[in-house]
Every structure is written in structure tokens, then in C-alpha cells.
Amino acid sequence: MSAVLPSIFFTESRLDRATHLRECPEQLKRLAQKKKTHYLPVYTGRHLYTRPGQQLWVMDEPVPGSVPCFLGILDDELWFACPLDSDQAKALEAQTGSRFTSLRRSALRLDSQQAHIAMYSRGLDLWQRNRRYCSRCGTPNRVHSAGHRLLCQQGHEQFPHIEPAIIVLISKGDRCLLSRKANWPPNVYSTLAGFVEPGETIEEAVKREMLEEANIQVTDIQYQGSQPWPFPASLMLAFTATAINEDIRLDDELEDVQWFSRSDLKNAIERGLVSIPPRFTVAHSLIDAFLRRA
Numbered sequence: 001m002s003a004v005l006p007s008i009f010f011t012e013s014r015l016d017r018a019t020h021l022r023e024c025p026e027q028l029k030r031l032a033q034k035k036k037t038h039y040l041p042v043y044t045g046r047h048l049y050t051r052p053g054q055q056l057w058v059m060d061e062p063v064p065g066s067v068p069c070f071l072g073i074l075d076d077e078l079w080f081a082c083p084l085d086s087d088q089a090k091a092l093e094a095q096t097g098s099r100f101t102s103l104r105r106s107a108l109r110l111d112s113q114q115a116h117i118a119m120y121s122r123g124l125d126l127w128q129r130n131r132r133y134c135s136r137c138g139t140p141n142r143v144h145s146a147g148h149r150l151l152c153q154q155g156h157e158q159f160p161h162i163e164p165a166i167i168v169l170i171s172k173g174d175r176c177l178l179s180r181k182a183n184w185p186p187n188v189y190s191t192l193a194g195f196v197e198p199g200e201t202i203e204e205a206v207k208r209e210m211l212e213e214a215n216i217q218v219t220d221i222q223y224q225g226s227q228p229w230p231f232p233a234s235l236m237l238a239f240t241a242t243a244i245n246e247d248i249r250l251d252d253e254l255e256d257v258q259w260f261s262r263s264d265l266k267n268a269i270e271r272g273l274v275s276i277p278p279r280f281t282v283a284h285s286l287i288d289a290f291l292r293r294a
């Protein structure tokens with residue numbers, strides 16, 4: 001299965017995750033002493049950035065007291081994330097004079113390699129942070145496998161938790177269907193999306209969500225690509241689909257759903273009457289691909 005969309009932000013990376021090293025702490029330690037190694041502090045999924053370059057702020061040594069999590073090897077250099085607690089984060093902010101900032105604000109200033117590493121470390125940190133205690137027995141979890149496995153005092157294992165979501169550009173002729181939620185910034189319209197439910201295939205999820213959210217039946221569902229989306233734990237599965245009917249009926253989740261012709265949408269964007277999500281989102285890639293289609 002290969003992505004159809006030409007580029008999806010956060011997914012272009014040369015990083016080798018070198019997963020075999022996660023269970024080899026001694027080998028990893030020796031490698032880290034021999035090769036250039038970067039330790040990336042991360043706190044509540046946020047990072048520090050250098051100014052004025054706005055690249056990720058990294059250290060040559062782990063943050064004291066943190067448990068470094070192995071991310072992988074990029075261009076023969078090792079990368080670790082250092083998830084921090086609030087005291088460690090405050091101390092580092094005081095030391096560097098900068099604040100932990102959301103990836104949403106900084107993503108487009110990063111090169112593709114750093115953007116991928118930031119996204120990956122964010123997902124790992126948020127997973128560990130939200131799983132402090134075992135969900136089965138309530139005892140504290142400890143980090144194993146260089147950050148990729150949690151184990152409680154009773155020996156219950158947990159691996160990173162990912163929530164698959166579908167996101168769909170529905171079209172009919174030269175029109176596409178976009179929606180907005182009430183809490184979005186004014187004039188922002190995007191593709192429809194929703195979570196895959198237990199026991200459901202992704203194709204069924206596409207059909208169900210489009211019917212629930214807008215009363216639109218779809219056919220010709222085509223996979224376009226995927227994007228890790230750790231806000232906090234999603235994997236976006238992007239599709240195009242063709243609408244069978246056109247009569248929209250809104251559900252409570254959305255403030256508005258509209259059909260836009262290609263030319264009307266282009267004009268509205270140019271005149272600032274409609275905004276689409278930022279370039280680092282797969283929604284942007286889907287809408288952009290639709291607008292470029294002849």
C-alpha cells in the first residue's frame with residue numbers, strides 16, 4: 001500500500017528506528033559514547049526551540065533524572081527523547097530562557113527530519129505521560145525497552161497506544177464537501193473526519209462517519225496516505241470518496257457543511273473568505289490535491 005498524495009508533512013524521514021537496539025541497553029550505551037548523540041527534551045508533548053533558527057533545542061547529555069527513550073539513528077547520529085516532569089521542565093526553561101512550545105506553532109519552521117523527530121518524540125512522551133499507572137491493576141508503570149514498553153509492578157505490559165482515524169475528501173463532479181466545527185477559528189473549513197470504532201473496517205468507518213456527520217453516502221473510497229497525528233495519539237488514514245447524494249443534513253458535531261466548487265473554493269481562499277487547515281495537516285494535502293486536479 002503506497003501513499004497517493006505527493007507529500008504528507010511529518011512523514012518524510014531518513015530516521016532508522018533500529019528497533020533491535022531497544023532491548024540492548026549496553027550496546028546502545030556504547031554506541032551513544034562512540035557516535036554523536038542528541039538528547040531531545042520533551043514536556044507534555046512540547047519542545048524547546050533555538051532562536052533565531054527555530055530548530056529543535058537538543059543536548060549532548062541526557063537531562064539529569066530523565067529516562068532517555070531511543071528514537072533511532074539519523075545520518076549516523078543517535079537520537080533520544082528525554083521526557084521530563086514539571087520540575088525538570090521548569091529548571092530547563094529557567095536555564096535556557098525559552099519555553100516549551102507546541103509543535104503546532106513550530107512545525108512549519110522545522111526541516112522534514114526534525115519535524116518527524118519532534119512528532120515521534122511527542123507521541124512517545126504523551127503515551128508515557130498518560131499511562132503513569134497500569135489500567136488493569138493501578139500500580140505504577142515503569143519504562144522498559146528504551147522507552148517503548150511499559151511494565152507495572154504486577155508484570156502487565158503496555159505498548160504505545162494509537163487511535164486510527166479516517167479523514168475523507170468527498171467530491172461529486174467538480175465540487176468537494178468541507179465542514180467546520182463551532183470551536184474552530186472563523187472561516188476555517190476542512191475535510192470530514194472521525195475515529196474508527198472497535199470491530200469496524202476503515203472502509204466501514206468512512207461510510208458511517210460521512211453518513212452520521214453530513215448524511216452523505218459515499219462510494220469509490222480510495223486510500224491516499226497516512227499521517228501520524230500525536231494530538232494526542234491518532235493515526236490519520238486519508239481517503240478520497242465520491243458522494244452518491246448531495247443533500248446535506250448536519251449532525252450536532254458540526255457547525256456547517258458545504259459543497260464548494262473548485263473555482264469557488266480557490267477564489268474564497270484567495271480572498272480570505274475561507275481558510276483551510278495549515279500545510280502540516282493531511283487535510284491540507286487532501287484539499288490541495290483536489291484543487292490541483294484538472
Ligand SMILES: [Zn+2]
Pocket residue numbers: 134135136137138139152153154155156
Ligand atoms: Zn498492572
